[in-house]
Amino acid sequence: MSVDPSSLAVTLGAAVGALVLGVDPQIEVEQAEAVSHTVQQSASRLLEGVSAAIESLPPEAQAPAEQVVTETSERLQNEIEVLLPDGAASHEEEVAESGNGETISAAEQVDVIEPSYSAAVTPMLSAAPSISPFTSTAPTVPIGAVAVFAPWLKKAGAICDGITAPVLAALYSVENSFRYGPTAPVSPAGALGPGQFMPGTWEIYGTDADGDGKADVLGVADPVMASGRLLCDDWDRIEQWKKDGRVVGDTLSLTLAAYNAGAGAVLRSGGMPAGLPDYENQTKPYVAKILAARPAFARMLSPFLALELPTEAHDLGRRVIGEAFRYIGLPYVWGGGNIEGPTGGGFDCSGLTSFALHAAAGIVLPRTSETQWHVGIEVPLDQARAGDLVFGNWQAGGPGHVGIYLGGGLMVHAPTTGDVVRIGEVFPDMRARRIV
Structure with missing residues (x-):
């Protein structure tokens, strides 16, 4: 098998990114191969992880491949360290400078759903590990999970300009690792399904998106579309608050924080929720991890986001x-x-x-x-x-x-x-x- 360096770099770099960002390397490799398929038609499906990928190469190519993995690991690790809680005080400083101390009126409390999700089960962003490309302690994701969710991530990512399919995919990887169906874990607080919806929020946003006759919080289509609508509502709400001078900060970061802690927490803090242990130890790392994972999911989703039915399709x-x-x-x-x-x-x-x-x-x-x-x-x-x-x-x-x-x-x-x-x-x- 001939080895094209650019194709190899895409595939291995994506796989290492998956290890860093808490995504099963099998998923990342499968989707990265789809991206590079036109370059490397004869490449076998790399579904057994990075180690198997390297072992499948000719002997003369294995050392360069390992070097690609090492360099990519170091680069991604350096990039992600700046997003760790201990090293990122920017949100806290921003809130300290801009918090207006306003409370939410009774009318606002009706409009702002809070909290939407259980912060208690949000995966924590640990210190950047010493990364081995051949092992991973990251939570596993069923093979093909991104492909299963992709059509609905694409549809939900088109509801509003601020919330894209890669953002939704990164959020779902953090929330529940794309686990769905009757065996999907329920959080200690009662959050359900791949989008980790609390029952009260699901009553508002849960609808039958796929036309199967029920709004299934444990399914694929219905939660993804509900998450898209909720995030877009919060995006619009936060944009208005910024125009009114009530909050400051990056709208996407604040919208993600609202998904975790509730929009009311954003408004009360005048920006990124801060001060309380849950905000410092869970909401901020939660936002950072989603933002860090977004580029990897953009790569994985690219074949599906580019998929359009031909114009001649009847x-x-x-x-x-x-x-x-x-x-x-x-x-x-x-x-x-x-x-x-x-x-x-x-x-x-x-x-x-x-x-x-x-x-x-x-x-x-x-x-x-x-x-x-x-x-x-x-x-x-x-x-x-x-x-x-x-x-x-x-x-x-x-x-x-x-x-x-x-x-x-x-x-x-x-x-x-x-x-x-x-x-x-x-x-x-x-x-x-x-x-x-």
């Missing part, structure tokens, strides 16, 4: 994709799903395509990938358009897998047991078939 193809996107994050269940929706708690690959085609166009497909291959007409993969079906994992009886083509070499599919409905790269052996 409306029916868009609808097929839209129906499948409703269930991004739903577990893979062998034999799961039909034209009515998920069964047994999820979909398998052909169950997802059966549902999406029926929901979008009223088309009833045969149940398996092998039989679905015989519907419609085959088209060259390089001529596939959004909404076409793509088939792979060829066996004696036909294709063992099917997904829905998105364009740009990507598909939405239900991959395998233990995984979830997600966006992924088209397999090398795939062939396309036009149904709609």
